[in-house]
Amino acid sequence: MTVPDAARAHVDDLAAFITASPSSYHAAAEASRRLVDGGFVRLHETDAWTLEPGGRYVVVRDGSVIAFALPDAAHATTPFAIVGAHTDSPGFKLKPKPTSSGPGGWLQAGVEVYGGPLLNSWLDRELELAGRIVDVDGAEHLVRTGPLLRIPQLAVHLDRSVNEGLALDKQRHTQPVWGVGEDDDADVLADVAALACVPAERVGGYDLVVADTQPPRAFGAGEALFAAGRLDNLLSTHAALLAVRDARPSGAIAMFAAFDHEEIGSASRSGAAGPFHEEVLVRISAALGAGPEERARAYAASFHVSSDVGHAVHPNYADRHDPANRPVAGGGPILKINANQRYATDAHGAAVWSAACAAADVPSQEFVSNNAIPCGSTIGPIAATRLGIRTVDVGVPILSMHSARELASVVDPWYLTRAMSAVLAR
Structure with missing residues (x-):
């Protein structure tokens, strides 16, 4: 596989982000630092928030971080376009x-x-x-x-x-x-x-x-493979961070939300099942003059991408995967589907994600579990349940998930960021 220079630069930056983020607290701090350096204003939860149309802001709670960019014409019923991830690792x-x-x-x-x-x-x-x-x-x-x-x-x-x-x-x-x-x-x-x-x-x-402590590195034929600790889920956190940093929204409020404690169920004050995300959304809406009616209308028009790594077909255990849906490393981000709503993807969400990948000229794949091997879950169903915002679950296919050192293709994180950027440009 020939790796484009842009994909290699992207994974080099991912390696730097992982190296700077040995814990969820470091990851949230590093994300906030990068965003502030890029022109975002740091907000504090104990302060009153004054938000300006066109403004760009970031707030940190423990090991979680939320950033958002307001369109110039943001108003009470402006919807949200959200790219979400988690900062912790097993x-x-x-x-x-x-x-x-x-x-x-x-x-x-x-x-x-x-x-x-x-x-x-x-x-x-x-x-x-x-x-x-x-x-x-x-x-x-x-x-x-x-x-x-x-x-x-x-x-x-x-x-x-x-x-x-x-x-x-x-x-x-x-x-x-x-x-x-x-x-x-x-x-x-x-x-x-x-x-x-x-x-x-x-x-x-x-x-x-x-x-x-082993540094991330590209290796293999053409240096097309990438190994690192904490790809689950700093890979998605980094992709979403870059997408919101570069977003110039017009029709929706672009938001990046990365939460702690996903690996243990998300039930904490800074987890996706806690109040942090909704509190930030409510404060933004209030600053734009929204009451409950306007906020409900905004949520109904909003869209949330929950991104977490997924399983590439393992060459030594190919029988553990679905026989028809077989994601490959380097084949682009995966759309995660589960009949029992372990992933939040539905038909409307799948259509939006497909359109985003097409707009970004990014290949895409689908993932569904082997019926005999139940899948895990993500922040997606939790966010959809708490907020009522349409949510789609996506990710990048990797090997060795939950290992101390996981394995991905060099090109897939780059593809993921491009697709996320297309969502935020809605």
Whole structure:
């Protein structure tokens, strides 16, 4: 496959975004930084909002971020064109009282499984802790350690049957090492806090996750493949971010909304099932003079693209996929369809997405699960249920979903951004 220069530049920028975003909090901060650098105004939830037609704004809540660009002629019934994603990824989160001295003199960090990671993919990698520390005064500090942890696999000599089937106990077999010795003063949290210039005794709370430190990279024949941690779902977050950054809306309010906690159900104050998205929509409508009647009319004319990675056909497990609908890497974004509404796509939404792909000159594919293997879900059905806005589920086909390091085609993220930009230009 020949990769266009524009697609290669796009994936290089995606790599930079992933590298800057080891946690959802970093991802939201990096998205906000890029948007402010691009002319968006940072809003704060505790302030009164004064919005101007033609204005461009961004607001952050914890690990979630929403940005929007108003048309010059925005009014009370102007609809929304929304591209949505999520900022979190499956993995591990640091527990309370995380430091322990394990057998053999190893220092270990206590971690809890977050979401549904492929546990074996996290073994024998140099990992870091990243996220936020909140001090006793309530100030938030973003922090990342660089390579600090490793979850060591048991040698084959001590488990001769390992290649016939690896079974990992989530408690006993996933606790990483981070040092050696019998140092009674060793404290992994204190070491992380020191990097944030917060004394250990002033740590009031923390949300720290484990992230792989191997850099993203293109590789393979023609360097047409792209491997990175957290493609699920920073790939979609990055695509939506670029689409709204470059949007020049005329008929609808262009919006980018990326939420935390999708991997664990979205039920949080900053998740798609929480109030954040609706509160922002209501505040925008109110600033444009809308009451409940006008807002309902605007919502009825609005459109939401929920984007999350999906499954490319796996060459070693082709029987796990639907026999007729077989997405391939490099074949363009996928339209996700599920009869049981695990994805929110319906006929009208599919038609809008098809038109957007055609307008952007982007190839597209369809994804539906093998009947014997139920699919996962996304923020799409949640947003559609909470807001009543027509929603379509899309994504990019990848391999190794929920691995510590996932695999995509170089061209597909570029295709996705172009299609999203066409939606925002409605």
